[in-house]
Amino acid sequence: MELRLSQRILTGIGLLLLILWSIGPIYWAIATSFTPTPDLMSQPIHFFPEHLTLNHYQRLAGFGTVASNDVTVAAQFRNALVNSVITALAATIVSIFLASLGGYAFARLEFPGRQTIFFIVIATIAIPGYTVLIPLYRLMVSLKLLDTYLGVTLIYLSAFLPLALWLMRSVFQQLPLSIEEAARIDGAGRMTILFRIVMPLAAPGLVAASIITFLGAWGQYMVPLIFSPTKTKPLTVLIPEFSTKNFVDYGLINAAGTIAMIVPILIVIFLNRYLVSGLTAGSVK
Amino acid sequence: MNVLLRTTVALAALTMALPAFADDAKPLAGQSITVLLPSGQSPSLAADFEKETGIKVDLQMLSWDDIRPKLITGLIAGTPPADVTEFDWSWTGQFAAAGWYEDLTPLIDAETVKDIAGSSIFTVDGKLLGVPYSNDFRVMLINRKHFTDAGITDTPKTLDALVAAAKTIKDKGIATYPIGLPLSTSEGTSTSWYLLTKAFGGELFDKDFKPLFTTPDSAGYKALEFEIMALKDGLVDPASTGLKDSQINESMFAQGQTSIMISGEPGRIAQFADPAKSKVAGQIEAILVATESGNTRSYGLLEALGIPAASEHKEAALAFIKWMTSKDYQIKNYGVGVLPTRTSALEQLNNDGKLLSGAVLVEQAPTVGALFPQGTPTWYPQFSSAVSNAINQAVKGEVTVAQAVQSIADETVKAQQQ
Amino acid sequence: MSLAAAAVPARRKGDKGIDGSADARLGLMLAAPIVIAMLSLVLFPVASTLWDSLHRVNPMMAGQPFIGLQHYRDLLVDPVVNESWRNTVVYVVICVVLETAGGIAAALLINQAGRWRRYVLAIVILPWALPGVVNAVVWGWIYNPAFGLLNGLLVAAGLDFEKFVWFNDRTIALFAVSLVHVWRMLPLTAVIVLAALQSIPSDLYEAGRIDGATRRRMFFYITLPLIRGGIAVAMTQSTVAAFNFFDEAWILTGSARGTRPILVQVYLEAFQNLHFSYGMALSVLVMIASLTVSLVYVLRVQRVTRLD
Numbered sequence A: 001m002e003l004r005l006s007q008r009i010l011t012g013i014g015l016l017l018l019i020l021w022s023i024g025p026i027y028w029a030i031a032t033s034f035t036p037t038p039d040l041m042s043q044p045i046h047f048f049p050e051h052l053t054l055n056h057y058q059r060l061a062g063f064g065t066v067a068s069n070d071v072t073v074a075a076q077f078r079n080a081l082v083n084s085v086i087t088a089l090a091a092t093i094v095s096i097f098l099a100s101l102g103g104y105a106f107a108r109l110e111f112p113g114r115q116t117i118f119f120i121v122i123a124t125i126a127i128p129g130y131t132v133l134i135p136l137y138r139l140m141v142s143l144k145l146l147d148t149y150l151g152v153t154l155i156y157l158s159a160f161l162p163l164a165l166w167l168m169r170s171v172f173q174q175l176p177l178s179i180e181e182a183a184r185i186d187g188a189g190r191m192t193i194l195f196r197i198v199m200p201l202a203a204p205g206l207v208a209a210s211i212i213t214f215l216g217a218w219g220q221y222m223v224p225l226i227f228s229p230t231k232t233k234p235l236t237v238l239i240p241e242f243s244t245k246n247f248v249d250y251g252l253i254n255a256a257g258t259i260a261m262i263v264p265i266l267i268v269i270f271l272n273r274y275l276v277s278g279l280t281a282g283s284v285k
Numbered sequence B: 001m002n003v004l005l006r007t008t009v010a011l012a013a014l015t016m017a018l019p020a021f022a023d024d025a026k027p028l029a030g031q032s033i034t035v036l037l038p039s040g041q042s043p044s045l046a047a048d049f050e051k052e053t054g055i056k057v058d059l060q061m062l063s064w065d066d067i068r069p070k071l072i073t074g075l076i077a078g079t080p081p082a083d084v085t086e087f088d089w090s091w092t093g094q095f096a097a098a099g100w101y102e103d104l105t106p107l108i109d110a111e112t113v114k115d116i117a118g119s120s121i122f123t124v125d126g127k128l129l130g131v132p133y134s135n136d137f138r139v140m141l142i143n144r145k146h147f148t149d150a151g152i153t154d155t156p157k158t159l160d161a162l163v164a165a166a167k168t169i170k171d172k173g174i175a176t177y178p179i180g181l182p183l184s185t186s187e188g189t190s191t192s193w194y195l196l197t198k199a200f201g202g203e204l205f206d207k208d209f210k211p212l213f214t215t216p217d218s219a220g221y222k223a224l225e226f227e228i229m230a231l232k233d234g235l236v237d238p239a240s241t242g243l244k245d246s247q248i249n250e251s252m253f254a255q256g257q258t259s260i261m262i263s264g265e266p267g268r269i270a271q272f273a274d275p276a277k278s279k280v281a282g283q284i285e286a287i288l289v290a291t292e293s294g295n296t297r298s299y300g301l302l303e304a305l306g307i308p309a310a311s312e313h314k315e316a317a318l319a320f321i322k323w324m325t326s327k328d329y330q331i332k333n334y335g336v337g338v339l340p341t342r343t344s345a346l347e348q349l350n351n352d353g354k355l356l357s358g359a360v361l362v363e364q365a366p367t368v369g370a371l372f373p374q375g376t377p378t379w380y381p382q383f384s385s386a387v388s389n390a391i392n393q394a395v396k397g398e399v400t401v402a403q404a405v406q407s408i409a410d411e412t413v414k415a416q417q418q
Numbered sequence C: 001m002s003l004a005a006a007a008v009p010a011r012r013k014g015d016k017g018i019d020g021s022a023d024a025r026l027g028l029m030l031a032a033p034i035v036i037a038m039l040s041l042v043l044f045p046v047a048s049t050l051w052d053s054l055h056r057v058n059p060m061m062a063g064q065p066f067i068g069l070q071h072y073r074d075l076l077v078d079p080v081v082n083e084s085w086r087n088t089v090v091y092v093v094i095c096v097v098l099e100t101a102g103g104i105a106a107a108l109l110i111n112q113a114g115r116w117r118r119y120v121l122a123i124v125i126l127p128w129a130l131p132g133v134v135n136a137v138v139w140g141w142i143y144n145p146a147f148g149l150l151n152g153l154l155v156a157a158g159l160d161f162e163k164f165v166w167f168n169d170r171t172i173a174l175f176a177v178s179l180v181h182v183w184r185m186l187p188l189t190a191v192i193v194l195a196a197l198q199s200i201p202s203d204l205y206e207a208g209r210i211d212g213a214t215r216r217r218m219f220f221y222i223t224l225p226l227i228r229g230g231i232a233v234a235m236t237q238s239t240v241a242a243f244n245f246f247d248e249a250w251i252l253t254g255s256a257r258g259t260r261p262i263l264v265q266v267y268l269e270a271f272q273n274l275h276f277s278y279g280m281a282l283s284v285l286v287m288i289a290s291l292t293v294s295l296v297y298v299l300r301v302q303r304v305t306r307l308d
Helices: A005-033 A054-062 A068-110 A113-127 A129-142 A149-174 A177-187 A190-201 A203-218 A222-227 A235-242 A251-279 B002-022 B047-054 B064-077 B089-098 B111-113 B117-122 B146-148 B159-171 B189-200 B219-230 B238-242 B247-249 B266-272 B315-322 B328-335 B341-353 B358-367 B382-393 B401-417 C001-007 C020-052 C071-079 C079-110 C114-129 C131-141 C148-156 C170-198 C204-209 C214-241 C248-252 C264-270 C278-307
Strands: B032-038 B054-064 B083-086 B133-136 B139-143 B262-264 B284-287 B303-306
Touching: A005 A190, A005 A251, A005 C114, A005 C131, A054 A068, A054 A251, A068 A113, A068 A190, A068 A251, A068 C020, A113 A149, A113 C020, A113 C278, A129 A149, A129 A222, A129 B064, A129 C020, A129 C264, A129 C278, A149 A177, A149 A203, A149 A222, A149 C020, A177 A190, A177 B133, A177 B328, A190 A203, A190 C020, A190 C248, A203 A251, A222 A235, A222 B064, A222 B382, A235 A251, A235 B054, A235 B064, A251 C114, A251 C131, B032 B064, B032 B089, B032 B315, B047 B315, B054 B064, B064 C264, B083 B089, B083 B315, B089 B117, B089 B303, B089 B382, B111 B117, B111 B358, B117 B133, B117 B303, B133 B315, B133 C020, B139 B146, B139 B266, B139 B358, B139 C248, B159 B219, B159 B262, B159 C264, B189 B247, B189 B262, B189 B382, B219 B238, B219 B382, B219 B401, B247 B262, B262 C114, B266 B284, B284 B358, B303 B401, B303 C248, B315 B328, B328 B341, B341 B358, B341 C204, B382 B401, B382 C264, C020 C278, C071 C079, C071 C278, C079 C114, C079 C170, C079 C214, C114 C170, C131 C148, C131 C170, C131 C248, C170 C214, C170 C248, C214 C278, C248 C264, C264 C278
Parallel strands: B032 B054, B032 B083
Antiparallel strands: B083 B303, B133 B303, B139 B262, B139 B284
16 A cells, blocks of 8 residues: 555654654663763763763673672672573473463364363463462472472463463464365374474464563563572562662663663564564464 | 470570580581571672581572562461571561561570660560661761851751751752652651651650650651651752652762751761762761750661571571671671671771761660660551651642641551451 | 454364364363463462462461451452552553553554564564563663653753652652553554554455545554454453553552552552451452453453454
8 A cells, every 4th residue: 555655754753753662761771771870860861871881781790890799790690691591491491382282282172171271271361470479389388399490480381371372272273274184184193283284384373472481481570589589590580689778779770681681682683573473373374 | 386495495505505616616517508688798698607607508689678578478388488587677576476486585695685785676575586787777967068068067966956057058059958858658758757756855656556646746746747847948859759768868968969868877878988879978977866855866777687487497597697696797797888786896896997977876876776665566567658658648738747647547556456 | 363363262163173082182181281280380379369368367366267258348448458449440541541552553553664664563572572670670760850861851852840750649650650561561562453453454455445445444444343353352461461560560659559559559468567368368359350351351352253
């Protein structure tokens, strides 16, 4: 459809506003992370940092001119980064594995209680975290899974599986049944069909569900705060620690926050194609 | 119950023997404990302790706001959140009623309890539930340069003198809003009002926890009127109704925009003296809390270390508490900004000239009382929240002073009945 | 449209295939891990909390007597709880309206972006990809009266926002806090609606044009009816997220009553005041409320999508 010039200008302005709205706050966080601490509290504020500093990042990385207690900041930060990656990856792999198998079952296989089970699983999305916090904590303690990757992964699984399952089921439902039927007539078993034929076709949906799960797990706060206090502590729990009772280190918080953004940003930029095609699975002929 | 009692007695016997062995034998070496503290501790804390005792410490640090949900989750679930945990003064009533923490009375020697005056705040029905390790009480902080520039040489001892000084500073254009006072719905607003109530010579409750702040001649009532006057007269920045105490400290006082912090925290003095974090290095000093009568008063908001009753490593946990609250370690720990709780440690630091504003802190320390001499109530959180919400409404003119204090009293009564 | 279809039961009931009983076995086998995980990690804890909510569980009081629905009765008349409900309703309305309207507008714009579509979409998705806590801290810094970006921009534009406090007035504060949540959640709506837009066959528009319909008419008679399903799913997501609103309000305004959402009230009752089972009873009500509202959307999606 051709647009008139005036409409194109309006669309252009709208897009510009949309982009400003989306990246404005991110820009500000990044700008803050490069501003020396004394400059942060200056008036009037500067929209572009007057002086740039890498000090906050150096302190996170653990080199440059640093005070003695920054050695632990760097070590903590590295561990937290690794923990964030491990727990988010583990949660994604397990969730997507179960969700794709289950999604196929709920989409294609007729079994007793199919609708009811599906509805109950999806309904759990509405349960607030606090409702299950204490019983879940007791469970994790009795299983000795507190502060372990397995424990956190299991909790993430219970939180993100429903949405992933919902997505995967709909992806399978969108696939044409005729291909599967043809394969069956050729004598292929269900599992062969699932892994050889259906999964490759559902790849975009798999990627989309993976990304949504990964980003969800990456941003978790309350769960790791309670369930992974030390050894498996992720970035999101570490970042607020930079504000002690007596001093809020905005530069350090924004620098750590910026790094916490980098992984999601990379994902969005490089996997955007899959994300979009996955979410628009129905429309891609 | 019997088992618990027996272990306590055995523990007492064991720990009395402990100091004798401590240096050479390291009787608990090889054990390991978990310790849950707010962030900002000395980075070598765990290593130092292990070197001394051979006990391994798994140190869990969380931001201050995150400590409580973490603790409560574990305690309600019936498992120890750690073997040694942070124990804030404001939790004393609740934790005592819940019976969550080990009674340390038989385990801590009388001399320590005497040296750490703040111990009384953590003692409920004769049971010592936590040993204070971080001292915090209220002083007033002033920007001496602002005072000198305004030609004020005397240090204000009364609230009237303080207000007069603030007005002079404002009139001379040195600071637009000379008084720093949080008025938002946050804990800092409540603690400031408590201090002003003390400064007006009163208490919050009588011994039966009947509110003492509802009549116009009461100290709490006058304290709220004082806050409104300071705001109306332009002594306090109107933005304060949306700011927490930490924001006022950092974005106003540390920038040289404010001359007097009514509810000053000794723990921040070091930060204000650090040119990297403050624009007023060398200008800030503590003064005794100015009061209506001129006789200074203050109250303590200490943090202690306690052992959850469900802990399975109580001996090692106790060793940690003793070590962290020892005079030597407290003196060392002042290096990361933790003010000692031991009078002896404070005095020594002051004598060595290492304590910033030392003379004032040492003079203020003996005037520090408990905010609730009758014991911190179990409904403290509701009370504190009611206070900050009511003050915030009153200073914004949404309710009158009488309505505000009445609503605090009503909320308190309600919380008491629950 | 994938997400809209998710709410619809499998279109064809008769896709049993050749061997029904083998399929049933396989289906149960594949669903079993999910059922076990959800039973042990979600439904069992929920049942435990439900049970607790019928008892007086207060660590500061001895015993845990059965009290039936007492907590639920008390919650209905608790003024502080009711104030939090009011705030949450306001949040839900503001968030759902802004996210839906903004999300649709964003999706329509992105759909028109031509070859730039990919890049614009990447940028628009970013806020959603950020951890909620980081988001709230960053916005807290933006709203800072003295050194924040927002007042800085407004002052630079010549407006009198010097040291303006955004959380002072209750109405403004509710909006300011909601905005942070909207900023993070809007992309999800945009993506879902965009997906729905792209699934509309282009020959429908061709036909519309031949009939001489204006763009405006085509939007209301072709586009809107066909993306209704997607919008309903997006609204379900927004609603559940807004009911579970916590991080942003807690970090930005703490426990202030004027902006306290219901989940912060749950936290305060259970973890601050230690009225544990009272707080849990409230959390059960939150669950029921957000389920009920979501169900309305889902049923609506079913009806809407059945029409076509």
